[in-house]
Amino acid sequence: MSLPPVIAIDGPTASGKGTVASLVAQKLGFHYLDSGALYRLVALASEQEGIDTQNASELGILVPKLMISFKNSQIFLNGADVTEAIRTESIGLRASAVAVHPEVRLALVDLQRSFRQFPGLVADGRDMASIIFPDAILKVFLTATAAARAERRYKQLIAKGISAKLEDLLQDLQARDARDSNRGTAPLVIAEGAKVLETSDLSIDQAVKTVLDWYQSAIA
Numbered sequence: 001m002s003l004p005p006v007i008a009i010d011g012p013t014a015s016g017k018g019t020v021a022s023l024v025a026q027k028l029g030f031h032y033l034d035s036g037a038l039y040r041l042v043a044l045a046s047e048q049e050g051i052d053t054q055n056a057s058e059l060g061i062l063v064p065k066l067m068i069s070f071k072n073s074q075i076f077l078n079g080a081d082v083t084e085a086i087r088t089e090s091i092g093l094r095a096s097a098v099a100v101h102p103e104v105r106l107a108l109v110d111l112q113r114s115f116r117q118f119p120g121l122v123a124d125g126r127d128m129a130s131i132i133f134p135d136a137i138l139k140v141f142l143t144a145t146a147a148a149r150a151e152r153r154y155k156q157l158i159a160k161g162i163s164a165k166l167e168d169l170l171q172d173l174q175a176r177d178a179r180d181s182n183r184g185t186a187p188l189v190i191a192e193g194a195k196v197l198e199t200s201d202l203s204i205d206q207a208v209k210t211v212l213d214w215y216q217s218a219i220a
């Protein structure tokens with residue numbers, strides 16, 4: 001019997017891939033994997049345990065010990081609801097730092113693949129198409145200019161009542177882009193066969209519709 005279909009959506013930080021991926025999953029009735037949340041959980045847990053982001057071996061030992069669960073849109077770490085706590089800029093930067101280590105990435109492979117269940121999965125991250133689901137039926141590289149992404153992040157934070165500086169956000173996301181793209185293991189790349197979706201001038205609805213159209217063509 002064939003495996004459930006996967007739509008892999010990769011892209012840089014704040015490209016809107018999380019929003020697009022979860023809406024595509026909703027429309028198709030598919031499961032959804034936010035793989036970035038897993039790296040954010042490792043970042044939070046390592047901070048709580050006082051483990052340095054450069055200590056690859058201790059981080060590798062920490063990951064299998066974490067009790068991670070997803071309930072609807074809530075995320076739990078060792079029983080505590082950390083849905084909000086993992087979304088801060090500092091945890092995002094820390095996630096990018098712990099994600100460079102092969103020890104951490106390897107420890108998360110099986111967990112990510114366990115999300116592949118019928119009727120299908122939409123997975124978003126940096127290496128969904130290249131490493132985790134290389135046989136994905138549709139591979140999308142979703143991106144936008146750094147300026148457009150910084151502005152989106154800025155608006156999200158302000159809407160939540162969190163103060164932010166556009167310039168700082170732009171610098172942070174450029175630092176994360178550089179680290180995510182230049183690391184030795186599973187760097188952010190446009191996977192072979194991936195379709196590039198430039199969203200700087202697209203609405204969320206337009207981006208979702210494009211992915212759904214591509215999926216229909218892929219299964220036709």
Ligand code: DC
Nearest residue numbers: 013035036039095096099125126127
């Ligand atoms: O998508 P995000 O911003 O929530 O991801 C946070 C960090 O996690 C990102 O800067 C790099 C890392 N990450 C990764 O290395 N591989 C993935 N598949 C997803 C995220």
